[in-house]
Amino acid sequence: MKKRSILFYWLLIFFPALIISISAFQLLSHEQERINRMAVASAEDRARTIGETLQITVEAVEDELLSSLREIPERDLENTLLGWEQSNPLIRNVFIWDRHSGLKYPASGLASTSEERQFIIRFDGLFSGRISWPLTGSYRRDILPAPGQPTLTGPAAAEKKASGLLQDLREFKTGRQELVQIAKGKNIRLDKSITKTEFSETGGWIPWFAENKLYILGWVKTRESGPVYGVELELVTLLSRLITRFPSASSEGFVYALRDDAGQLLHQSGTAPIDAGAVPDISISLAPHLPHWEIVVYGSDKKGLVRSEKGFLVLAGLLLMIFMAAIIIGGSLLTWQAHRNMKDALQKTSFVSNVSHELKTPLTSIRMYAELLFEGRIKDPDKKKTYLQVIVSESQRLTRLVNNVLDFSRLEQGRKTYHPQKIDLNEFLMEVVDSHRLRIKEAGMTIDTHFLGEKIFVNADRDAIEQVFINLIDNSIKYAGPGIEVVVSVNKNGKDCEIRIEDRGPGVPEADRHKIFEKFHRVDDTLTSKQQGSGLGLSIARKISRDLGGNLVYESRDGGGSCFIVRLPYL
Template structure:
C-alpha cells in the first residue's frame, strides 16, 4: 500500500513539479523533481539533422528563457546570449519573454530553412502550451486538495472541542450535585455516579483516539503482543459494556464458535477497535434495537462481525468512511458531532497488526463491520 502525489509550483519563470510516494507505515519517501524548462530543452531534437544538405547545417536553433539565458542549442559553438537572432518566435503569453531563435552561421537563410524553423517553432509552442496546461491542472488539483484538507481540519477541531466539552460538562454537573448533597436517595446517587463513570470512559476513548492518531501519523505507535483466548476476551467485553449499551435501547448478543480461539494480538488495540464500532452503533443505530457480535473462523484468521439494524451507511459514503476526518453528509451525522477519526484509526490499527477492518451493508438493513484478526507467528515492525 502506497500514498503519494504531485506538488507543483512556478517561480523565476520556471515551472517545477515534485512527485512523491511513501509506503504505508514507513518513514521512507521517494521523490522525483522535474523542471519543465529543462525537460523541454531535452525534448528538442538536433534540428540540424532534419534539413536538407546546405540549409540545416548552416543554422543553429536555440531555446531561451525569460531572462535571455540559453537553455539549449542544437549544434555549434556556444553562442553569445546578447547576439540578435536572425529569426525568432515568441512563446508568449504561455511563457512570457521566452523564445525559440535561429542563428545562421553562413550561406544565408534559405527558404526551406525558414519554413522548417516556423514548423518546428509551432510544434514547440504547442509542446510548451501542453506542458503549461498539465502544470496548471496539477496546481489547481493541489490547491483544491489543500482547501478540502483545511476545511476538514477546521471541522475536526470544532467537533473535537464539542466532544471534549460535552462529557466534561456532564461530569462537572453530576459531581457538583453529589458534592452539594442533592442526591435524595441512594439510587439517585448511584445513577449520578454511573453517569460520571460513563462520561469519563467516553472522554478517555476520545483522548485515546487523538493520541493514537498522533502516534500513527508520526510512526511512533507501539504494540504489545500477548496470547489470549479471544472468546473469553469477548465475553468479558460484553459483560463490561452491556449495561450502558442496553441503556441506549440496544439488545446486545454474542455468538461464539465451538472451537477455542487463541490469538497472538494486542489486547488494548482490539478493545479500542471494538469500542469505536460499538460507540458508532450507539450513536447512529440505536433505533434499530439490535447489536450483535459474531465470531467465526476465516482463512488463516478469525473474523468478528459487529452488526446492527440501524439505517446503514449511504452507498455514496461507503468508499470514504475509513478516510481520516471524513464524516458523511447526511442528516444522521449532522445530529451526532464526531471527530471523523474513529474508523480511520481502527482500520489503521488492525492493518498494522496484520489484520483488517471492512464494511458491508447488512442483509435486511443495517451495517456489518468485519474485524479480521490474524495470528502472526512473529511480530511485525513496531511490535514489542
C-alpha cells in the same frame, strides 16, 4: 463557488500558455522556412560544386588523352593506338582517318571486332566525310596544353571560390588524379621530342549522340596534310571510376544523383530510393563536357525540398508541446493541492468544533451532578447512586474520546508502538463484549455473539485491537439506535479470520461508503448533528487493523443495516 474558482485559476494558466505556444509556433515556422531556404541554397551550391568537379575531371582526362595522342609517332600510329586501346580502360575505340582514303583503322569487315563495327556505324557521318573536322558545336582546342599540365579554365576558377564546400570532395579529386594517371598513356610508345611548335596542331573533343546516347570522340591532326586520328572515350569507365568517389549523402536528407541524357539515374548518394518518374528539385547541367548530363537533387520525401526539411519544426513543436503540457499539468497540480489544503483546513476546523462540543457535553453533565452532590441537596441514596453512575459513565466517555484523539495523533505521526501477543480471539471478544454489555443495554440495544467451535489465535496488540472493537461498537450505538441488536461473529476466510460487527441500523448511504474511513469525515458534519462524534473512530480502527497486518472494510448488510468486517491473519 469553489469549483468555479478552480476553473478560473486553471484558465488563468491555460490561456497565457496557449497564447505563448501559438506565438512560439509561428516564430518556429518562420525559422523553419529560413532553414529550408538555407538548405536549398546549400544543396544547390553542393550540386554545383559536384558538377564543376566532374567537369574539371573530364576536362583533365581529355587534356591528358589529347596530349598523349599528340605524342604518338606517326610512323607507328596504328600499332601504338591498337596497343593503347587494348590496355587503357579509358579508351573504347581508336581510329585513323584520312581525307583522301577515308577510314584506315579500324578496317571494316572481319578485320574488326563487333564493337569496332558498331563504332564505324556510329560515327559514319564523320568517317564518310559527310561532316568535316572540326565540327561546329564541338568544344575544340586549337592549342593543346603541355603534357602533365591540364588546363583548368572556367570551372577551375569557380572551384577556388567554392573551396569551403569542396572539403568533402577530396575523394573526388583523388579519383580525378587516378583517371589523369591512366589517361597519360604510360603503356604506349610516345615521342617526347615532339613539341607543339613543330606542327600546326588541331584537335578537340566531339560530343556525339547516336540512338539517343552520348559518345565522346577525341581527335588530333598534327599536320595539315596528315591523318586525323583519335580515341573514343569509354564513358562507362569514367562513370565507374567517378561514382566510387562520388560525395556521400549530406546530413540534410537530400539525394544527389547523376543523370544521363536519357533521364536515367547513373548514380545516387543518399538513403532514399528515387522513383523513376520523380522530378528533381535542382538540376545542374554538365555541358559542355558531358552535354545533357546533369547533377540532380531530390528532397528526401521525393515531393519537395521544403517538406523534406521539417526536422527542426517537428522537434521544436514537440518541445513546445512538452513545455505547454508541463505548464498546464503543473498548474493543475498546484490548483488541486490548494483545493486539498483548503478542504483539510475546513475539516480540521470542524474537528476542533466537534471535539470541543464532545468534551463539553460530558463535562457539563459531570459538573452539574457533582455540584448537586456537593451542595448536599440530594438526600435520596438511590438518586445519589444514579448521579454518581452518570458521573462515572460520562468520565469514561470523556476518557475514550481523549484516548481516540491521542491515538489519532500518534498514528498520524507514526509514533504508535504495538506490543503484539498471542490472543485467543473468542475469549478476547467475549471479554470486550461483556465489558460493554451494560453500555449497550443502557443504549436500549442488545448484543449477540456467534463464534466458531474451535479456538482461533491471532498475533496482535491487545489494547490496540480492543480500541478497534470499542470504536466499532460505539459506532453501532451512535448510529443504529435503541431496539437494535448488534451481532458479533467470527469466521475463517483463507489465511484470515473475519470478525463481523453487524447491526440493523440505517446503514451508510451509498455516496458516503468510500469516505467513512477518511479522517474527520462524518456523514452529518454539522454541529447540530443528532449524533455526537469526532469523525476519527473508523479512521483509527482501519489504520490499526492495517498496521496489524489486516484490514477493516464496510459492507451493506443483506436486509438492511451495517456490517463492518475486521480481517486479521490467524496463527
